[in-house]
Amino acid sequence: MKDLPQAVFVVDDDDAVRDSLKLLLKSAGISSEVFASAQEFLAVYDAAQPGCLVLDVRMPGMSGLEMQHELNLRGAMIPVIFITGHGDIPMAVEAMQHGAFDFLQKPFRDVELLDRVHRALARDTETRARLRHTDRIRERLASLSPREREVLDLVTQGKANKMVAGDLGVSQRTVEIHRAHVMQKMEAGSLAELVRMMMAVAP
Amino acid sequence: MLRAAMKGPSHNDIEIGDGNGVEKKGGTTRIRTVIVAGQSSQRTREVLHALRGFQNVIWPTSLESALAQAGSGDAACLVIADDLREEPIDEFLQEARELQRNLPIFVITAPHDVAEAVSAMRHGATAVIEIPPSYAALCAEVSRAMQ
Numbered sequence: 126m127k128d129l130p131q132a133v134f135v136v137d138d139d140d141a142v143r144d145s146l147k148l149l150l151k152s153a154g155i156s157s158e159v160f161a162s163a164q165e166f167l168a169v170y171d172a173a174q175p176g177c178l179v180l181d182v183r184m185p186g187m188s189g190l191e192m193q194h195e196l197n198l199r200g201a202m203i204p205v206i207f208i209t210g211h212g213d214i215p216m217a218v219e220a221m222q223h224g225a226f227d228f229l230q231k232p233f234r235d236v237e238l239l240d241r242v243h244r245a246l247a248r249d250t251e252t253r254a255r256l257r258h259t260d261r262i263r264e265r266l267a268s269l270s271p272r273e274r275e276v277l278d279l280v281t282q283g284k285a286n287k288m289v290a291g292d293l294g295v296s297q298r299t300v301e302i303h304r305a306h307v308m309q310k311m312e313a314g315s316l317a318e319l320v321r322m323m324m325a326v327a328p
Numbered sequence: 329m330l331r332a333a334m335k336g337p338s339h340n341d342i343e344i345g346d347g348n349g350v351e352k353k354g355g356t357t358r359i360r361t362v363i364v365a366g367q368s369s370q371r372t373r374e375v376l377h378a379l380r381g382f383q384n385v386i387w388p389t390s391l392e393s394a395l396a397q398a399g400s401g402d403a404a405c406l407v408i409a410d411d412l413r414e415e416p417i418d419e420f421l422q423e424a425r426e427l428q429r430n431l432p433i434f435v436i437t438a439p440h441d442v443a444e445a446v447s448a449m450r451h452g453a454t455a456v457i458e459i460p461p462s463y464a465a466l467c468a469e470v471s472r473a474m475q
Contacts, residue, residue, distance in 0.1 A: 212442050213440070213442065214437065214439070214440070214441070214442055214445045214456055214458045215458075217442045217445050217446050217449070217456075218445060218449060218455055218456050221445075221446060221449035221450065222449070222455070227446065227450075228442065228446045230442055230443070
């Protein structure tokens with residue numbers, strides 16, 4: 126499936142800030158969408174849309190920190206760059222502890238914000254690629270029969286076919302056949318690759 | 329790898345407290361330490377003074393020693409009390425974090441230095457505490473880490 130194009134979402138109650146950020150991002154060739162409130166953004170937010178968020182901390186109604194909390198509850202992984210004119214250390218620490226990508230104090234230089242935005246977009250791309258990878262592994266795992274899954278679990282624990290056969294009460298030849306099916310269904314070229322796949326989806 | 333030594337006593341790491349902060353588990357005694365990293369400065373002395381009520385507070389004489397203590401598994405938490413002379417705090421934080429993924433690391437910073445606080449958080453600090461006004465927040469964090 127082809128990815129949607131990335132966009133920067135700007136949420137700030139100040140018209141002038143929204144307009145200037147939109148212009149700045151446009152000048153850098155970055156597409157953006159602006160919102161005057163947290164509620165306005167949350168009403169249309171689609172987690173499938175790649176991008177990052179530039180979020181004002183202090184807004185009437187729902188604050189930026191409250192909106193971050195809401196996004197966390199929804200399981201959103203969009204990188205959040207906070208911007209504020211009245212930031213303090215406890216506020217910045219709270220935002221970072223809850224997973225903010227960055228926290229910038231106004232006034233900031235255009236280049237500073239653009240640098241953070243580029244990095245946040247790169248982070249989003251990486252996260253989405255990692256998730257696609259683990260989703261593929263989970264799909265392959267779901268295609269295994271219960272017996273194949275047992276064999277997979279035992280071989281990735283480092284057990285030899287003979288030991289697996291003993292554990293499952295089947296012949297070594299049967300284990301070899303299941304193991305071949307596992308490698309094929311998981312599209313793994315080696316046991317090491319299989320182990321890496323299992324580590325990638327481990328809780 | 330960090331190599332620079334913090335300015336401090338040239339003999340063994342300094343232990344503060346009465347040494348009875350012990351955890352008995354399965355017949356063995358495990359001593360959990362609070363590691364303070366920082367050069368010999370007014371700020372570091374204040375931090376050590378604020379933590380005097382905790383057992384097994386140590387002030388390693390070098391960054392290497394602090395990292396070794398942090399990675400030993402007996403550490404309850406690491407407190408970066410002050411700047412570390414030639415070494416950037418962020419680098420030190422990152423190394424400590426790599427050694428002990430779950431170790432609580434607290435960084436003391438000057439008031440209003442939001443950029444430094446954000447950078448410390450990005451490099452692995454658990455919390456950043458501004459001093460002044462008081463060390464109460466640090467003591468509360470260390471208490472939680474000791475539990």
